[in-house]
Structures are given as structure tokens and as C-alpha cells.
Amino acid sequence: MPQDTQTNRRIVLAERPAGLPDDDTLRMxxxxxxxxxxxxxxxxxxWLSLDPYMRGRMNDAKSYAEPVAIGGVMTGQVVAEVVASDIAGFAPGDHVLAGSGWQDYAVSDGTQVLNLGPSPEHPSWALGILGMPGYTAHAGLLRIGEPKAGETVVVAAxxxxxxxxxxxxxxIKGCRVVGVAGGPEKCAHVVDNLGFDACIDHCADDFEAQLKAACPDGIDVYFENVGGRVLYAVLPLLNPFARIPVCGMVAWYNLTGLPDGxxxxxxxxxxxxxxxxxxxxxxxxxxxPREAQEEFRHDMTDWLEKGLIQYREQVVEGLEAAPGALVDLLQGRNFGKMVVRVG
Known part of the structure; x- marks a missing residue:
């Protein structure tokens, strides 16, 4: 649906979900x-980014950030175009990275807004490989995981x-890399297109045995995005002095109590x-620290130019499709970085 220049559509949090968000959770x-x-x-x-952390922001619970208020615009990073500006350094037509959330239009005073220029080559990449997800991967792995050449790294999701x-x-750092993903298509992509040494389908009945076979020398670094069955399979394979950067635990985000078992x-x-x-x-x-982000931008730009990093997006059309797409994301039905083309 084309954007209306006279109307601002906003998707707000209508009620706090118990478990997976449903049709009553968000309201246009x-x-x-x-x-x-x-x-x-x-x-x-x-462009609007969809990310797993959004589920946590729906809860009224102590966390690293304030929850979204009932009736408040759902939080999220966007790439937006400047329509009008009274701020030096921002001109109409510029594209910016901002945190204005799930809506067509927003007013900003420029705080925590990054100017991407009038014609960025891949504007949506600022929400993915050149933005928060890419920086999360880079800093989490290199500064906490500290991988060394020859070590085995296991990556969830x-x-x-x-x-x-x-x-x-x-x-790139010389490690043996074993991925974990959901389904044969995703596993094939991880090995054939991304260059992992192996990828194990966590839906397989013998997942634990397959993971052990893929890691004959144990696991030195486990990058945690999921929790649940994957974490339990990794634990017995960890080597002395292994490192686990904990980025997320999407398998548990929709729990209403302690997990069964x-x-x-x-x-x-x-x-x-x-x-x-x-x-x-x-x-x-x-x-x-600030230098971590500068290091990320330098490294990622260089790796992309050299073709050492491959990147995949899943584009969802229209702001109205965002709530359903977020549910798909939380249930693992995305394939790559999920972004919504709003305008």
C-alpha cells in the first residue's frame, strides 16, 4: 500500500501478550x-527492521530498556527519508537511521540519528549487515568469543x-564453523552459500548425535542465539575454557512459565x-566501547568489498504486514534478515 502524505499509520501495543503475540497484541x-x-x-x-528483541519489549518486566507502553508505538529501528528539516546536517531527501518505530512518519530532534546521505546504495543494509545485527555478530564474537585459528565455533540460528x-x-579468523538451523533448506544455504564447514538441523530426531559427530574436537566457542534444545546439546561438548557469548534465547521468549522437563x-x-x-x-x-563500533565498520566494509561476507534479506511488503511477520520471525519462519518495505 503506498504511503499517504496526509495520514500517519501507527502500529501500537494494544495489550501485553501471554506467550506468542496474536491478533490482539498490536493495533493499527x-x-x-x-x-x-x-x-x-x-x-x-x-524500511522497518524486525528483530527478536521486540518480543521482550512487549513485557512489563525489568530489562535493559523500558517496555513499550500500552498504546505506545511499537519500538524498532528504521531507515527513513527526511521530509523537512530545521537541523543542521540533515536536509530533505537525506536517508537516516533512526529509532522511530512502527509508523509512517515521525518527528525527531536528531538525537541518536545517523545520516546515511541522499542516495545510499543499499539503504536497508543499515538495519542488517551494516547495522545492529552485523555489529552484534562482530563485537559479540570477537570481543567475548575471542576465536582462535583452528578452534571449533558453533553458531545457533x-x-x-x-x-x-x-x-x-x-x-575469516581460521576456525572450523558448525551452524545450527531449522530445516534442510536453511542448512544447505549455511554450508553452500555462507561457507560453514557443517550445519545441523535442530529439528532432526538425532540432532544431538549429529552435532557431536560434527564437532570431533569439542566446542571452543558457542554463539548463543536460541537456548533450549540447542544449548543442552552443546553443553557436554564444551572444551575447557570455552566461551559463550549470549546474544539471545528465542526458544524461550514466549514462555509464560518455566519450561517443561x-x-x-x-x-x-x-x-x-x-x-x-x-x-x-x-x-x-x-x-x-566506542572503538568496537569503529572497528566493526572498518572490517565489515572491507569484507563486503572483498566478497568475504554474504548477506541475505527477506523483504515483507507493507507496514500492515509487520505484526504477522514478527510472529513468523519468533517461530523461526524467516530466512535471512527480515525487513519491512514501508514506503
Whole structure:
């Protein structure tokens, strides 16, 4: 649906979900396009990023960021076009990276807005390989995982935007890389197109045995995006002094209580103790110094120019399709970085 220059569509949080978001969780509203005042600019959303962290922002719980308020615009990064501006350094026609969320138009004072210029070659890449997911992969792997040539790195959600990038960086660093993904098509992509040494389908009945066979020398780095069955399969294979950067745990995001089955606490903590494992959670916005982001931009630009990194997007058409697409993402039905073409 083309964007209306007179109407601002906003997708707001209507109620806090219990488990997976449903048709009552998010609501589309329409109102007038806001007007930018002195020292402000009006942004028109072109691309919207969909990411697993959005599920956590729906909960009214203590976290690294405030939850989305009931009736508030759903949070999210966007690439937008500047429509009008009273801010030096931002001109009409410029594309910007901003956090204005799930809506057609937003007013900004320029805080935490990055100018991408009037004609970026791949504007949506600022939401993926050149943005938060790419930086998450780079800093999480290199600064917490600290991979060394010859080590074995296992990557959960290996066909997703973070996991795919983690594995390719690990290959650049000389590691043996084993991915974990859902289904034969994703596993084939991870090996054939991304260059991983192996990829194991976590839906397979003998997943645990396949993972063990793919890691004959154990696991030195496990990049955690998922939790659940994948984590439990990794634990017995960890080598002494293994490192686990904890980026996400999408398998558990929709739980309304403790997961079914035995108490895994002793297994997890016992493994960390006996194997002297470093397990560190991180939030990309505040876990690393400024030079980490500068290092990421330099490395990723160079690797992309040399063809050492491959990148895949899944484009969803229209703001109205975003709620259903987020549910698909949370259930693993995405293939690559999911972005919404809004305008």
C-alpha cells in the first residue's frame, strides 16, 4: 500500500501478550502526519527492521530498556527519508537511521540519528549487515568469543542475520564453523552459500548425535542465539575454557512459565564450573566501547568489498504486514534478515 502524505499509520501495543503475540497484541491506528517544529525534522519511514528483541519489549518486566507502553508505538529501528528539516546536517531527501518505530512518519530532534546521505546504495543494509545485527555478530564474537585459528565455533540460528555473520567472521579468523538451523533448506544455504564447514538441523530426531559427530574436537566457542534444545546439546561438548557469548534465547521468549522437563540448572552451572567456561550476556547498545563500533565498520566494509561476507534479506511488503511477520520471525519462519518495505 503506498504511503499517504496526509495520514500517519501507527502500529501500537494494544495489550501485553501471554506467550506468542496474536491478533490482539498490536493495533493499527491512523492520525494526522505530525509537524516538525524549530530544531526538529520530519521523517518518512522507508524500511522497518524486525528483530527478536521486540518480543521482550512487549513485557512489563525489568530489562535493559523500558517496555513499550500500552498504546505506545511499537519500538524498532528504521531507515527513513527526511521530509523537512530545521537541523543542521540533515536536509530533505537525506536517508537516516533512526529509532522511530512502527509508523509512517515521525518527528525527531536528531538525537541518536545517523545520516546515511541522499542516495545510499543499499539503504536497508543499515538495519542488517551494516547495522545492529552485523555489529552484534562482530563485537559479540570477537570481543567475548575471542576465536582462535583452528578452534571449533558453533553458531545457533546460523541462517539468521546475526548467526550467518558470526559464522562467516569465524571462518575469516581460521576456525572450523558448525551452524545450527531449522530445516534442510536453511542448512544447505549455511554450508553452500555462507561457507560453514557443517550445519545441523535442530529439528532432526538425532540432532544431538549429529552435532557431536560434527564437532570431533569439542566446542571452543558457542554463539548463543536460541537456548533450549540447542544449548543442552552443546553443553557436554564444551572444551575447557570455552566461551559463550549470549546474544539471545528465542526458544524461550514466549514462555509464560518455566519450561517443561527436568531442572537443567545443575547441568548448566556444573558444566560452566568444571570446564571453566566463560558465559557472558551482552546488549549491543552499551556493552562495548566506542572503538568496537569503529572497528566493526572498518572490517565489515572491507569484507563486503572483498566478497568475504554474504548477506541475505527477506523483504515483507507493507507496514500492515509487520505484526504477522514478527510472529513468523519468533517461530523461526524467516530466512535471512527480515525487513519491512514501508514506503
Amino acid at each position: 491506528e491512523e492520525g494526522p502526519v505530525p509537524e516538525a517544529g524549530p530544531g526538529e525534522m520530519l521523517l518518512r519511514t522507508v 546460523a541462517s539468521g542475520p546475526v548467526g550467518a555473520t558470526v559464522g562467516q567472521i569465524a571462518k 527436568p531442572d537443567r540448572g545443575p547441568q548448566i552451572l556444573g558444566t560452566l564450573l568444571r570446564m571453566k567456561v566463560k558465559m557472558e550476556g551482552f546488549i549491543i547498545f552499551d556493552s562495548f
